[in-house]
Amino acid sequence: MSTIVRLPNQQDATLPKRSYLNSEYGLKSWLLTGDHKRIAILYLISITFFFFLGGAFAGLIRLELLTPMPDLVASDTYNKLFTMHGIIMVFLFLVPSVPATIGNFVLPIMLGARDLAFPKINLLSWYLYIVAGIFTVSALVLGGVDTGWTFTTPLSTHYLNTHVITAAMGVFIAGFSSIFTGLNFIVTTHRMRAPGMTWFRIPLFVWSHYAASILMVLGTPVLAITLVLVALERLFGIGVFDPSKGGDPLLFQHLFWFYSHPAVYIMILPGMGVISEVISTFSRKRVFGYTAVAFSSVAIAVFGFFVWAHHMFIMGVSNYSALVFSLLTMLVAVPSAIKIFNWAATLYKGSITFETPMLYAFGFMGLFTIGGLTGVFLGSLGMDIHLTETYFIVAHFHFVMVGGMLMAYLAGVHFWWPKITGRMYPEGLSKLAAVVTFIGFILTFFPQFILGYLGMPRRYHAYPPEFQVLNVLSTAGATVLGIGYLLPMIYMTWSLKYGAIAGSNPWQATGLEWQIQSPPPTENFLEIPVVDHEAYDYEWLANKTQHEVTTVG
Amino acid sequence: MHFFSPVLWQFLVKWLTEFALFPPQASAIAPYMDAFYFFLLLISLVGLVLVGLMVGTFSIMFRKEKNPQATHIEGSTLLEATWTIIPLALFMVCFVWGALLYFRIYNPPTNAMNIYIVGKQWMWKAEHPGGQHEINALHIPVDRDVQLTMISQDVFHSFSIPAFRVKREVIPGRYSTVWFRATQAGTYHLFCTQYCGTLHSAMIGDIVAMPPDDYRKWIAGSTSGQSLAQNGERLFASLGCNSCHSGTSGARGPNLAGIYRSKVTLEGGRTVTADDEFLRGSILNPTTHQMAGYAPIMPTYQGQVSEEGLIDLVEYIKGLDSNDRIHQTLNDSNFSPSQAGATGAAPNYRSEQLTGAKQLPDAKPDTSTSKGMGPSPQ
Numbered sequence: 001m002s003t004i005v006r007l008p009n010q011q012d013a014t015l016p017k018r019s020y021l022n023s024e025y026g027l028k029s030w031l032l033t034g035d036h037k038r039i040a041i042l043y044l045i046s047i048t049f050f051f052f053l054g055g056a057f058a059g060l061i062r063l064e065l066l067t068p069m070p071d072l073v074a075s076d077t078y079n080k081l082f083t084m085h086g087i088i089m090v091f092l093f094l095v096p097s098v099p100a101t102i103g104n105f106v107l108p109i110m111l112g113a114r115d116l117a118f119p120k121i122n123l124l125s126w127y128l129y130i131v132a133g134i135f136t137v138s139a140l141v142l143g144g145v146d147t148g149w150t151f152t153t154p155l156s157t158h159y160l161n162t163h164v165i166t167a168a169m170g171v172f173i174a175g176f177s178s179i180f181t182g183l184n185f186i187v188t189t190h191r192m193r194a195p196g197m198t199w200f201r202i203p204l205f206v207w208s209h210y211a212a213s214i215l216m217v218l219g220t221p222v223l224a225i226t227l228v229l230v231a232l233e234r235l236f237g238i239g240v241f242d243p244s245k246g247g248d249p250l251l252f253q254h255l256f257w258f259y260s261h262p263a264v265y266i267m268i269l270p271g272m273g274v275i276s277e278v279i280s281t282f283s284r285k286r287v288f289g290y291t292a293v294a295f296s297s298v299a300i301a302v303f304g305f306f307v308w309a310h311h312m313f314i315m316g317v318s319n320y321s322a323l324v325f326s327l328l329t330m331l332v333a334v335p336s337a338i339k340i341f342n343w344a345a346t347l348y349k350g351s352i353t354f355e356t357p358m359l360y361a362f363g364f365m366g367l368f369t370i371g372g373l374t375g376v377f378l379g380s381l382g383m384d385i386h387l388t389e390t391y392f393i394v395a396h397f398h399f400v401m402v403g404g405m406l407m408a409y410l411a412g413v414h415f416w417w418p419k420i421t422g423r424m425y426p427e428g429l430s431k432l433a434a435v436v437t438f439i440g441f442i443l444t445f446f447p448q449f450i451l452g453y454l455g456m457p458r459r460y461h462a463y464p465p466e467f468q469v470l471n472v473l474s475t476a477g478a479t480v481l482g483i484g485y486l487l488p489m490i491y492m493t494w495s496l497k498y499g500a501i502a503g504s505n506p507w508q509a510t511g512l513e514w515q516i517q518s519p520p521p522t523e524n525f526l527e528i529p530v531v532d533h534e535a536y537d538y539e540w541l542a543n544k545t546q547h548e549v550t551t552v553g
Numbered sequence: 554m555h556f557f558s559p560v561l562w563q564f565l566v567k568w569l570t571e572f573a574l575f576p577p578q579a580s581a582i583a584p585y586m587d588a589f590y591f592f593l594l595l596i597s598l599v600g601l602v603l604v605g606l607m608v609g610t611f612s613i614m615f616r617k618e619k620n621p622q623a624t625h626i627e628g629s630t631l632l633e634a635t636w637t638i639i640p641l642a643l644f645m646v647c648f649v650w651g652a653l654l655y656f657r658i659y660n661p662p663t664n665a666m667n668i669y670i671v672g673k674q675w676m677w678k679a680e681h682p683g684g685q686h687e688i689n690a691l692h693i694p695v696d697r698d699v700q701l702t703m704i705s706q707d708v709f710h711s712f713s714i715p716a717f718r719v720k721r722e723v724i725p726g727r728y729s730t731v732w733f734r735a736t737q738a739g740t741y742h743l744f745c746t747q748y749c750g751t752l753h754s755a756m757i758g759d760i761v762a763m764p765p766d767d768y769r770k771w772i773a774g775s776t777s778g779q780s781l782a783q784n785g786e787r788l789f790a791s792l793g794c795n796s797c798h799s800g801t802s803g804a805r806g807p808n809l810a811g812i813y814r815s816k817v818t819l820e821g822g823r824t825v826t827a828d829d830e831f832l833r834g835s836i837l838n839p840t841t842h843q844m845a846g847y848a849p850i851m852p853t854y855q856g857q858v859s860e861e862g863l864i865d866l867v868e869y870i871k872g873l874d875s876n877d878r879i880h881q882t883l884n885d886s887n888f889s890p891s892q893a894g895a896t897g898a899a900p901n902y903r904s905e906q907l908t909g910a911k912q913l914p915d916a917k918p919d920t921s922t923s924k925g926m927g928p929s930p931q
Contacts, residue, residue: 075751148748154725155708158882159674159750243726244855246838250724251710283615289628314711315722316729319659323652330644334637337600342628344604347611349624354612362608370602373597380647382654383593386718388584389711389746452577453590455715457746460754464742469572472564538623 007197013503019519028117034119035522036295040105041420042126047093047101047260052135054088056487062444063419063479065471070462078461080162081145084136086149087167091174092133093414095263098270099216100129100181103209106418107185109513109520111175112194112529115183117187118180128173135234139163148459150260151226152243153252157233163233164169175220175227177508178266182216183211196511196531199536200294203511203535204287207294208273210307211301214267215262219305223259226252229380250315256280257308267401268368269297269301271408272339275361278411279343281509282358283350289342296335299524305334313384322381336372340365355507356427359434362412367403367441373447391451403441410437410488422519425495429487437484443477578739579762580717581734582658587718589650595752643772658719661732665698669781669864672703672710674721677743680864683772684780689758690776691743693735696770700732702829705862711747714760722747728830735762785869786860789879797851800876806851807844809879813871829919831868 020037030038061081064072073081108116115121131140139145145167147156156164158483189210193202234239239245241252275335281288285295309325311315316324343365352358374396377383387393409541456467461473503512514518535539560795578584614620645750669680679687693699703712705725707870711732712891713720721731747757763771797806807817812827820843826833835842836858839851858866 043736070754075754077753079748079753101783112559146750152709152748155748155750160707184700193910202686246841249726284623286625288626289633292628313655314720315709318726319656322655326652326655330641333644334641335641338633338637340604341607341632344611347608347615349620349626350611350615351617351620351623352615354613360613365604365608368596369601373593373600374649376597376644377590377593379644380589380593380651380654382586382651382658384651385587385655385658385720386559387715391717391719442721450574453711454573454744455744457713457744457754459748460744462754464757469564491741507909534896539625 002110009081011297013501015501016517016519017383018521019422020519020522021519023522029260031443032123032538034115034118034123036104036108036116036122037520038203039122039126040101040351043096043100043104043129046126046130046133046519047096049487051502052257052489053094054085055278055482057085057088058221058369059478059482060083062475065459065463067374068463068465068468068471069431070145070493071342075461076146076290077144079148079459080229080529082459083146083148084140084144087145087171088099088138089401090149090263090267091171092129092136094267094401095174095178096129096181097267097405097409099185099209099212100125100272102274102409103147103185103205103270104181106190106211106416106511106513107206109516109524111186112197112465112512112525113192114523114525114528115398116172116184117192118184120294121180123183127179128177128180132172132174132177135384137174139167139170142166149237149254151230151252152256153230153249154243156230157241165231168231170229172224175224177219178216182213182220185213186217188467189213190289192203192482193336194529194531200291201533201535204290204293204297205270205273205511206274207352208269208276208297211297212266212269215266215301215304219259219266221263226255226259226442229255232440250317252311253312253315254308257311258305261308261311262301262304263455264397264400265300265481268408269300271364271412272297272414274415275343275364277509277511278357278361278415279346280370280536281415281507282355282361283352284508284538285346285350286534286538287342288348289338290535293339296338299335300332303335307332310379310384313381314388324380326379328437330376333372333376333379336368340369342386351458354440355414356425356430357411357415359431360407360414363438363441364404364411365436367399367407367438371399371401371404382428386455387534389399389457390452391448391458394458395448396444403445410434411450413488413492416513417495418506419513419520420519421496421499422502423495423499424502425488426491433484436480440480440482440484444474444481445477447471447473447477455512508538508541508545510536515544523524563929572793576715576718577737577739579735579737579739579740580647580714580719581736582654583716583718583736585657586906588608588912589654591648592650596647600640629826658733659721660698661730662698665700665701666695667702669868670712670723671702671706671864672712672745672749672756673706674750675745676707677712677756677758677898678747678861678901680781680861682868684777684784685772685775686777687772687775689743689756692761692763692768692771694765695735695738695762696765698732698734700730702728702730702864704728704833704860704864708749709747709751709757710745713744713745714741715745716741716760720746724845735760738762738764738767743910759845773857779866781868782872784862784867785865785867788858788865789869792858794866795879796885798879800879805848807847808876810873810876813873817845820845820849829867829871833863836866858921 020035030042033039064078104122127135140161146164147160147164151168189206229240233241240247241249241403243245243249276293277288305324309321309330311331313322378387378396414430415423451467451470454467456463501520504517516524575587579588591775593734667682671678672691677689701712703721703723704727705723707725709725711720712723715737717733719733719777720730721729723729739762741760742763743758745753749756797804798809800808815827816824817827818824831842837853837855840849841852845850
């Protein structure tokens with residue numbers, strides 16, 4: 001079986017007369033929309049704002065760490081910087097990044113639906129996100145918060161007089177926004193698949209979003225409860241986490257990580273979905289081991305709930321419970337390895353081209369492999385003693401979250417940009433951005449692994465002078481990385497007006513979203529498609545294209 | 554070097570002279586930790602090279618120019634099984650290796666010398682059994698097992714010595730322990746690694762590992778005249794502990810001589826080992842540490858004794874193997890601490906108390922709250 005791919009002639013492509021972008025005009029038509037595509041755009045704009053805000057804090061942190069002495073900002077300011085960087089990046093960027101923007105836009109179309117199951121709840125979820133953002137920014141403007149993004153008690157409840165409750169309120173509300181998105185995705189995947197779209201015909205992007213949605217719906221309420229307890233403890237001193245009142249300060253960490261470890265998978269799983277789509281499209285080949293990749297997403301979601309105490313190996317949990325959690329941590333590493341190998345095997349006997357999304361996907365595979373394998377270091381009990389709470393852990397989760405997730409997000413934004421806007425981004429510049437991001441990333445975070453093994457603790461405003469060389473390298477890398485992120489921001493905006501017109505299927509991809517016009521009409525499908533082929537069936541696509549050509553001719 | 558910026562030049566010199574990939578290997582556990590680290594690095598490298606080779610080779614071999622037609626492949630159960638089982642097996646090796654190290658680092662040998670550490674915002678206080686106090690420093694002898702019993706007075710801290718490859722969270726309201734055996738004399742970094750507020754990065758200090766002779770000299774030269782146990786004894790008397798814990802047959806509180814590391818039965822039938830944590834907890838929350846056979850009449854000392862005071866008391870009770878000194882402080886109103894030095898060669902009441910064989914039934918306290926059921930035969 002073989003497939004010959006012929007890319008359509010893009011010079012002939014024109015923008016459709018009517019699309020979701022020009023069906024209605026005015027601010028009100030955007031702010032009161034129920035259209036999942038418009039809500040995705042609203043999310044895209046808001047999370048980009050918070051990404052650059054969080055990024056600015058990261059820049060200041062790196063600038064301060066250029067020298068061993070605490071000289072750029074005061075210690076309290078430094079603590080506020082990394083706290084706000086963490087809160088904004090985790091809760092206002094990474095958690096909603098792929099699901100709320102790309103997922104919102106393409107998930108219903110991929111399933112052959114006209115919208116998500118609950119359009120109004122979808123809009124509500126964006127408003128909640130904005131309220132959460134307002135609370136977070138208020139906490140910032142009022143003077144900041146310096147608990148660290150983990151809100152660790154009793155520091156957060158008894159020892160700080162910053163705006164802990166305001167910030168916690170922001171995170172609490174952002175949680176509901178994420179619950180609503182997850183709920184919408186679950187119901188849509190169950191109930192709104194087009195005729196013939198069976199569970200094993202849905203694209204892997206949907207499988208990974210489904211798994212992430214389950215985590216969102218089941219995990220986030222625990223975070224909400226935990227933050228309420230922190231607020232009550234702070235306001236009324238109820239004593240749940242206070243040892244002098246018979247409470248247990250470790251209980252907070254159990255509750256917090258019960259959400260925040262699955263949250264790591266909430267963040268990475270949608271990114272993995274993007275990678276599956278991109279790798280398949282640019283190899284012109286079905287993803288190797290579709291079922292294995294689909295079930296590994298579910299396995300990650302299930303195991304993800306039972307590994308939280310690996311954040312607490314040195315905190316005096318019983319040695320035997322540490323043993324169990326270490327074992328489960330090793331098990332959760334396996335599905336990720338399965339995915340990586342399946343993606344690599346997809347390339348075998350493909351017909352590979354190297355467009356920008358593919359470059360980002362390759363970047364993802366390299367960086368996520370490093371991030372994942374260093375996770376095994378930290379999951380191994382004895383090694384964790386030396387490495388935890390140092391820069392090794394900072395490097396590890398940035399490799400997974402930034403090297404993995406942000407690369408996947410950028411791969412996805414570039415991949416679906418022609419569908420979302422109807423226009424292409426500039427190819428040469430975007431390839432440059434992908435390479436710059438990759439180099440900048442390695443330079444920023446690789447030295448931090450070495451710093452970590454040398455013992456440099458995380459969240460340190462000042463450090464012993466012998467660590468300076470590696471810190472200078474890291475800061476230099478951060479500068480390069482910053483340019484790598486600014487570039488897409490600039491040329492994407494430019495392409496809105498000046499980009500080449502994309503046509504409905506510039507990549508010759510098989511997903512249902514590529515079979516409709518770009519940008520799609522408000523109702524997505526004029527008539528609901530009947531699906532009679534597997535996902536990633538390039539032969540079906542070739543036949544269809546040929547058929548269209550003959551009809552037209 | 555006129556074409557070179559001096560800053561960059563300095564940077565390069567620094568890079569060449571100070572560049573290190575590993576902290577000093579200064580404890581008995583460090584070589585084992587580093588060996589495991591190399592193993593983990595090795596499997597990471599193999600994994601990364603494997604993925605890199607697959608992606609690289611396939612990208613070159615099957616690029617569109619070379620392979621214009623993709624071949625449809627469904628998947629392969631054999632390959633799926635291979636890349637499930639091999640990583641799983643490697644991860645299991647890591648798990649077992651890591652667990653062995655963990656149990657070694659967190660299970661102190663019984664004969665280790667014990668030093669107390671109190672963490673507070675933002676300093677480390679070390680208390681040696683002989684009464685020597687140190688701030689943001691810890692002097693230890695090399696080639697000797699040292700156990701640290703640590704507690705925080707406020708928030709979570711974490712006691713980390715990278716050169717020894719050990720670290721442990723220092724928790725408010727609970728003792729945690731870690732041990733090490735220094736092998737190289739020298740001065741090493743001590744870091745607080747758990748974010749603890751404003752001056753977190755200033756909560757650092759020096760670990761000074763000294764040859765045994767130097768250590769003895771240092772200990773002799775830094776004594777404050779009072780050992781922890783002596784301080785504890787004074788505190789024990791001034792708080793009036795001895796009025797109930799007198800060790801006499803009719804005492805209202807349990808006999809404390811020899812109680813340390815023995816098995817005690819709690820109200821409700823649970824048996825626990827009376828370790829440091831139990832002793833501290835009994836002083837602060839007597840009701841949750843109520844020993845069977847005694848009335849719950851002890852008040853809480855929460856907020857009345859500092860963590861340092863508690864350490865003194867615990868250290869005193871730990872070393873208590875007879876009740877002579879308690880009797881002496883009870884009877885002698887002119888008790889002077891200087892007398893408290895050597896332990897008396899008096900008979901040990903421990904065995905009597907535990908078996909209850911010699912306790913007289915009529916010596917029971919006649920308080921109405923007494924439950925009157927205990928280890929003593931009626």
